[in-house]
Amino acid sequence: xxxxxxxxxxxxxxxxxxxVPAFWELLTAGRPMTRSITLFDATPFRSRxxxxxxxxxxxxxxxxxxxxxxxxxLQFATAATTEALRGSGLNSVEEDEWRVGVVMGTALGSAxxxxxxYMVMSDSGAKWQLDHQxxxxxxxxxxxxxxxxxxxxxxxxxxxxxxxxxxxxxAGIDAVGYAxxxxxxxxxxxxxxxxxxxxxxxxxxxxxxAIGVTSSRNDDPEHSCRxxxxxxxxxxxxxxxxxxxxxxxxxxxxxxxxxxxxIAGYATLSSAHHMTAxxxxxxVLAVAITQVLNQARLGPAEIDYISANGTGTRxxxxxxxxxxxxxxGQCAYSAPMSSxxxxxxxxxxxxxxxxxxxxxxxxxxxxxxxxxxxxxxxxDCDLDYVPDTAREHRVDVALSLASGFGGxxxxxxxxxxxxxxxxxxxx
Amino acid sequence: MTAAxxxxxxxxxxxxxxxTREFWQAACAGRNLLARITxxxxxxxxxxxxxxxxxxxxxxxxxxxxxQTDRAxxxxxxxxxxxxxxxxxxxxxxxxFAAGVITTSCVGGAExxxxxxxxxxxxxxxxxxxxxxxxxxHAATTGQVSVRDTMKGPCGVLVTDEAGGLDALAHARRAIxxxxxxxxxxxxxAPLCPYAxxxxxxxxxLSESADPDTAYLPFSHGASGYVPAEGAAMFVVExxxxxAERGSRPRxxxxxxxxxxxxxxxYDPSGEGLAMACRKAIAAAGCQSQDIDxxxxxxxxxxxxxxAEVTVIKSLVGMKVPVTAPKAGYGRAYxxxxxxxxxxxxxxxxxxxxxxIPALAEPIDELDFVIxxxxxxxxxxxxxxxxxxxxxxxxLILRRPGH
Numbered sequence: 121x122x123x124x125x126x127x128x129x130x131x132x133x134x135x136x137x138x139x140v141p142a143f144w145e146l147l148t149a150g151r152p153m154t155r156s157i158t159l160f161d162a163t164p165f166r167s168r169x170x171x172x173x174x175x176x177x178x179x180x181x182x183x184x185x186x187x188x189x190x191x192x193x194l195q196f197a198t199a200a201t202t203e204a205l206r207g208s209g210l211n212s213v214e215e216d217e218w219r220v221g222v223v224m225g226t227a228l229g230s231a232x233x234x235x236x237x238y239m240v241m242s243d244s245g246a247k248w249q250l251d252h253q254x255x256x257x258x259x260x261x262x263x264x265x266x267x268x269x270x271x272x273x274x275x276x277x278x279x280x281x282x283x284x285x286x287x288x289x290x291a292g293i294d295a296v297g298y299a300x301x302x303x304x305x306x307x308x309x310x311x312x313x314x315x316x317x318x319x320x321x322x323x324x325x326x327x328x329x330a331i332g333v334t335s336s337r338n339d340d341p342e343h344s345c346r347x348x349x350x351x352x353x354x355x356x357x358x359x360x361x362x363x364x365x366x367x368x369x370x371x372x373x374x375x376x377x378x379x380x381x382x383i384a385g386y387a388t389l390s391s392a393h394h395m396t397a398x399x400x401x402x403x404v405l406a407v408a409i410t411q412v413l414n415q416a417r418l419g420p421a422e423i424d425y426i427s428a429n430g431t432g433t434r435x436x437x438x439x440x441x442x443x444x445x446x447x448x449g450q451c452a453y454s455a456p457m458s459s460x461x462x463x464x465x466x467x468x469x470x471x472x473x474x475x476x477x478x479x480x481x482x483x484x485x486x487x488x489x490x491x492x493x494x495x496x497x498x499x500d501c502d503l504d505y506v507p508d509t510a511r512e513h514r515v516d517v518a519l520s521l522a523s524g525f526g527g528x529x530x531x532x533x534x535x536x537x538x539x540x541x542x543x544x545x546x547x
Numbered sequence: 548m549t550a551a552x553x554x555x556x557x558x559x560x561x562x563x564x565x566x567t568r569e570f571w572q573a574a575c576a577g578r579n580l581l582a583r584i585t586x587x588x589x590x591x592x593x594x595x596x597x598x599x600x601x602x603x604x605x606x607x608x609x610x611x612x613x614x615q616t617d618r619a620x621x622x623x624x625x626x627x628x629x630x631x632x633x634x635x636x637x638x639x640x641x642x643x644f645a646a647g648v649i650t651t652s653c654v655g656g657a658e659x660x661x662x663x664x665x666x667x668x669x670x671x672x673x674x675x676x677x678x679x680x681x682x683x684x685h686a687a688t689t690g691q692v693s694v695r696d697t698m699k700g701p702c703g704v705l706v707t708d709e710a711g712g713l714d715a716l717a718h719a720r721r722a723i724x725x726x727x728x729x730x731x732x733x734x735x736x737a738p739l740c741p742y743a744x745x746x747x748x749x750x751x752x753l754s755e756s757a758d759p760d761t762a763y764l765p766f767s768h769g770a771s772g773y774v775p776a777e778g779a780a781m782f783v784v785e786x787x788x789x790x791a792e793r794g795s796r797p798r799x800x801x802x803x804x805x806x807x808x809x810x811x812x813x814y815d816p817s818g819e820g821l822a823m824a825c826r827k828a829i830a831a832a833g834c835q836s837q838d839i840d841x842x843x844x845x846x847x848x849x850x851x852x853x854x855a856e857v858t859v860i861k862s863l864v865g866m867k868v869p870v871t872a873p874k875a876g877y878g879r880a881y882x883x884x885x886x887x888x889x890x891x892x893x894x895x896x897x898x899x900x901x902x903x904i905p906a907l908a909e910p911i912d913e914l915d916f917v918i919x920x921x922x923x924x925x926x927x928x929x930x931x932x933x934x935x936x937x938x939x940x941x942x943l944i945l946r947r948p949g950h
Binding site for chain 1: 587588590591592593615643644647648653654655660661663664665666667668669670671672675676677679680681684685686687689690691693694696697698699700701702703704705706707708711714718721724725741742743745746747748749750806807808809810820823827935936937938939
């Protein structure tokens with residue numbers, strides 16, 4: 121019998137709220153959480169805006185030791201995992217621990233904590249040789265991103281495959297896609313998967329300044345992230361985490377779990393064009409979308425909602441609009457497509473997972489979140505971007521897109537389980 | 548999901564050998580290639596000995612990639628070239644969407660990262676290079692290989708600590724089983740800079756010995772941690788059917804892989820997770836533990852971890868199967884360590900020769916360690932082991948084609 125992968129639990133930590141209810145309320149209210157950076161003094165930088173999380177780690181499952189020694193993204197992920205596991209009703213004691221896996225995505229890992237330590241160990245950049253005695257006594261917990269997978273595995277009681285994916289801005293979708301493949305290939309019954317990122321640091325802001333991809337609308341932070349708008353001028357950094365509990369359908373049924381939706385298709389391709397630039401035609405992303413539709417045995421008319429990558433850069437929004445048109449033809453015009461980055465910013469390796477949570481909620485609640493700050497659409501971006509106000513809309517199939525540095529183009533389809541289909545997909 | 552995935556090309560960049568033939572000769576010679584660090588002045592550093600690669604980047608990497616890549620990515624680009632030449636494959640593929648790239652590393656482009664941080668903190672934001680936005684990222688090697696060689700198919704970037712090299716091969720096999728025709732997979736690592744080394748000292752796993760001859764002695768009573776190294780190993784992976792159609796020579800079959808997690812800080816002294824990874828890999832390969840002809844050990848030289856590994860190997864295959872760890876001669880190159888071990892295993896199967904552990908005066912156990920000189924043996928099935936500091940365990944079974 122062919123396997124199917126379903127989502128049975130979700131957790132999210134995002135700017136403006138911890139937990140799925142607060143997150144959904146924020147999205148459906150269309151409220152941007154972008155603000156002037158408070159995490160460090162951003163005065164010398166070109167872009168000084170971000171969507172920051174206000175998380176009190178102790179209140180969300182992180183103990184005192186970890187609050188002190190683990191970078192913020194691990195605290196976000198801890199909160200999201202705790203919520204997702206609770207929601208799934210998964211009892212780790214009753215599971216075969218060797219059949220429970222973890223795949224988490226992050227672009228930068230503990231870069232923020234490492235930078236803070238670097239600054240001290242190098243005497244503010246004066247020395248190439250670092251004096252490690254001035255570093256944190258637990259700095260080894262920061263040195264590689266695989267710490268993320270390991271921390272979430274400890275929390276989940278997982279002893280199967282535990283992997284971290286670091287494919288930049290598509291890492292969140294890619295982690296969930298990889299997790300689904302592990303289940304389909306029989307390597308695990310349950311995989312806790314998602315993404316986490318805390319990139320708001322001088323090094324990240326500085327390097328994005330250097331290529332001019334972030335918004336410099338510093339005097340109006342709330343309206344700075346404007347996907348598909350004529351006056352968009354770049355993306356706005358965000359931070360956060362999202363975690364999904366994936367399991368094989370029969371496993372979920374056997375333990376009486378409530379199923380949110382199914383993962384119906386996933387593809388990740390490389391545009392092989394440039395490390396940061398995108399082609400205008402969006403061809404590779406279009407191929408990824410087509411591959412996802414084929415896996416899910418869906419036609420273009422069956423897509424009810426598209427969760428856009430929608431970063432708000434000049435290039436991305438045009439690239440993505442053209443990719444969707446190329447893949448869906450005329451149907452591109454009838455599927456609502458919105459970017460929640462307009463509200464919660466771009467949290468790099470976390471955003472793909474956060475947007476999957478939004479897509480699953482759109483299926484579950486019959487509401488699609490809006491694109492905030494879309495006052496005057498770019499004439500070349502002529503799809504239905506759900507401007508400013510959430511919309512009641514039945515969603516059986518949602519398509520989530522991501523695209524990032526390195527040329528990675530990822531797409532995933534989520535499908536309501538009771539939508540009358542019994543075909544199985546092969547991710 | 549039965550399409551057999553085969554390795555048709557191997558490319559290595561390692562201390563003692565840039566190029567696969569050079570690497571193999573150095574491994575078989577069993578010389579100790581460790582030396583005092585020259586990449587930076589290690590005076591005042593706890594770790595002063597490492598395995599460095601003598602690499603002429605200008606001769607191997609095109610200028611436009613040279614300026615925008617970290618040393619790790621340069622290793623990866625060169626190793627991918629060697630692997631593709633070995634497989635007699637010249638990119639671009641006929642269908643670029645059926646050709647993909649999957650790489651792994653622990654520290655990404657750490658040296659570029661440190662250079663960028665230095666400019667930012669010392670001179671200010673206006674001195675940060677545009678390449679800083681991607682050169683230090685873990686995703687850079689996959690991205691640059693895919694751009695250079697026009698590979699538009701399934702791509703991926705894994706980070707599973709030391710186990711990554713084996714996990715990348717397993718992931719490439721997943722892509723092949725889902726219809727990709729050709730995959731470049733492997734690891735690239737260049738961690739010999741202060742920014743990559745300093746965060747590790749608090750774990751107390753690295754050898755602080757200043758004597759290159761005794762700094763890294765896995766499975767020995769004198770073991771005092773491992774010596775870091777740099778390098779890369781890349782593979783060309785194809786389905787057996789595609790390899791036959793292309794007329795390329797299958798060098799080894801990726802027969803089985805198992806990955807588990809030890810929920811114990813550092814290396815689990817019980818070895819339970821590693822043992823389960825081995826059992827999963829053997830079951831996936833459809834073979835028995837008696838079929839294993841050689842074991843490539845993880846060999847951390849952390850005493851408790853070495854003992855755990857010996858226990859796992861002994862209970863799995865007994866005392867009569869040869870066990871080796873050529874990395875004792877050139878150091879532990881993190882994610883590339885397991886990829887280089889897999890490369891060595893492919894070459895061993897092909898040549899019927901097991902490269903040795905250079906020196907092992909006082910072994911902690913009576914396992915059949917291959918010491919000092921290479922050993923000829925009829926090899927059909929190799930088991931490669933890897934463990935990450937964070938608790939990741941990985942086991943890979945490689946088989947000689949036709950067996």
